[in-house]
Every structure is written in structure tokens, then in C-alpha cells.
Amino acid sequence: MTRGLRPCSVRAARPGHRQSGFTMVELMVSLVLVAVVVGLMMQIAVVMLAGFKEQREALELSRNARAGIELLTEAVRNASAGVSSGEVLDSTSCNPVVGITVTNHDDQPDSIEFIYGSGGIVTSVRNTVDAGTTTLTVVNASGIVPGDQVIVSNGTTGRLLPVLNVGAAGVTTDLTTQTNLCASAPMPATGFDPGALVIRARYARLAVETGPDGVPMLTVDPDGDGPAPSEILAEGVEDIQIAVGVDLDGDSALLDLGDTTDEWFHNAPGDPPPPPITDGQWRALRVTVTARDVLGRGGSARPAAEDRPAGAADKHRRRTLRTQIEIRNLGRAL
Numbered sequence: 001m002t003r004g005l006r007p008c009s010v011r012a013a014r015p016g017h018r019q020s021g022f023t024m025v026e027l028m029v030s031l032v033l034v035a036v037v038v039g040l041m042m043q044i045a046v047v048m049l050a051g052f053k054e055q056r057e058a059l060e061l062s063r064n065a066r067a068g069i070e071l072l073t074e075a076v077r078n079a080s081a082g083v084s085s086g087e088v089l090d091s092t093s094c095n096p097v098v099g100i101t102v103t104n105h106d107d108q109p110d111s112i113e114f115i116y117g118s119g120g121i122v123t124s125v126r127n128t129v130d131a132g133t134t135t136l137t138v139v140n141a142s143g144i145v146p147g148d149q150v151i152v153s154n155g156t157t158g159r160l161l162p163v164l165n166v167g168a169a170g171v172t173t174d175l176t177t178q179t180n181l182c183a184s185a186p187m188p189a190t191g192f193d194p195g196a197l198v199i200r201a202r203y204a205r206l207a208v209e210t211g212p213d214g215v216p217m218l219t220v221d222p223d224g225d226g227p228a229p230s231e232i233l234a235e236g237v238e239d240i241q242i243a244v245g246v247d248l249d250g251d252s253a254l255l256d257l258g259d260t261t262d263e264w265f266h267n268a269p270g271d272p273p274p275p276p277i278t279d280g281q282w283r284a285l286r287v288t289v290t291a292r293d294v295l296g297r298g299g300s301a302r303p304a305a306e307d308r309p310a311g312a313a314d315k316h317r318r319r320t321l322r323t324q325i326e327i328r329n330l331g332r333a334l
């Protein structure tokens, strides 16, 4: 049983060899040193983990804020596709939106609705489209499926119509639709002539809602006042503020004084509403999105943005992103 263990007494007995091994004091000093080193390493690990966690939370905050900005940018760039006047009406879910509609507040988040081209799918119609039409005979229906919506446009006015069914593909394809769903958005009196553009499109309303657990979130509603529920786009988004840049004097610049006399609307308390989008002077939207952490591990206040003053300090960390989106499809860009 003792093989491999050489008794100290044997070594100690050899002449010329000093006694090796640890004294009790040496052993205790080493133990203390080991304990100190292990303690330090654990402290470093804890600090590093906390750092990683903080970094992850900061990333998540940025991601949440960015999700809103990205969808908005995409939608605004494709808003009012194929209708340079901006007069696109919702003849599917009957929301009172005209191209892009901003609902402004200075004491709560703003919301925005738009009708925007989706997927770059464009064709044209062979028949006249008026209040009695139930079929859109289109040249090419590839990429369009039942449940989609399309803008029918003559370039100056458009209507968002539902695609209820898609017929067999041939030289032309018949899309079943309904043109009389919305008294608020009837077909133009003379209808759309053959050759009118047909663009796959969507309606969306972006808003901030509060979940059952009190967590604010950015939601997108695919039919506004219609029956479809809104979907969560990003958790923790507590504010969107949207200013509308309108080139009133036509000098291709947007005067920004942060007051009620400049060419930005909703950027100062007491701003009048902007002129209608159909006046052809809307050039850009400026969007500020603020996300906050869900659990409350920091300490900050919601910053002031456009016409909404800052909030009170609380236990949350925040990230605010701001971007200016040029409106492409309406008249000329800056």
C-alpha cells in the first residue's frame, strides 16, 4: 500500500540532503495566497460577466430601437408607390389614411400609417376598374397570391384593393377583388382606365402599445381599425416621435428652426398640422425611436424628442435612435 510514497524519514536520513517539504507556516501562507488568487479571479469573472450582460442589454436596446427605424424607413421609401400625388386610399380595410398619415401627440408617442409598395411587384390591368369591378385582369400576376393587396393607380390617384383569389396564369391572369368595401374610399368617378398600374402593396400602422405586464412595445397593425390584431415588432420601445418635413417655399431645403414657423411640422409644441400630403410638398420624415430596458437596471429619463418633452428619471436604461427618411415617390426628392 505504501508503494510510491517515500517516507520523509528515509530522505531525511541521507547525509548531505537538507530536509525538504513544507512547514506548517509555509503551508498556511500558500493556502492564503491560493485563496487570494482564486478570490481575485472570481471577482474578475464576475466583473467580466456583468460587462458582457451589460453589453448584451445595450445591444438588445439598440436592436429594438433599430427594428422600428428599419420598418419605418422601408415603408416610407415605398409609401404611395406609383402615385406621385400621394393620394392612395385604403379601399380594403377603410382606414382614413392618405398615402402617409402621421397622428401627432406632444404628451405620448406618435403613430403613423402608410400604404406602401411591397416586394417591387408591378404589373398593369387590361380592364376598366370602377365601383362595379370584381376582377382585375392583369398582364402578369407572378408574386401575387390570395390575401395580398394591390394599389391600382393611374399615376395621380390610387386605391388599395384586396386580392381575394388568383386565377390560372395565361396570357393574362384574373385577380378576384372587391371595389365597393369602403364608403370612405370609393373608386374615382370615371374609374381607372385599362393600362392602370397594379402594384403589390400593404397597409401598416406603427404605434407604441403597452403589454399586459406594463412593458411598452412597438407594434405593427396590418389592417388598422380592421379585425386583424397588431403584432409586436420590438419590445421595450416606449416612444416614437415623427416630424414631417415640408418644402413650403420650394427651395429644395427644409428650414429647421425647431419652432412653429419652420418647414418641419410636429417638431415644436403648438406646431400647426402639415399641409396635406397631396399638395406635393412633403419631402422627408424625421423619426426618433426610444427603447428602454425591460427589467430596469439603469437609471435615466426618456429624452425630449421633437414636440414631446423629456420624461422623469426612473430606473430604466435607454437608447434613442434618430433618422431622416426622404420620401421618394412623391414629386421630387430633395
Ligand SMILES: [Ca+2]
Binding pocket: 104, 105, 106, 109, 110, 241, 242, 266, 306, 307, 308
Ligand atoms: Ca409628436
Ligand SMILES: [Ca+2]
Binding pocket: 246, 247, 248, 249, 250, 251, 252, 253, 254, 255, 263
Ligand atoms: Ca424650403
Ligand SMILES: [Ca+2]
Binding pocket: 258, 259, 260, 261, 262, 263, 264, 265, 266, 267, 268, 271
Ligand atoms: Ca415646426
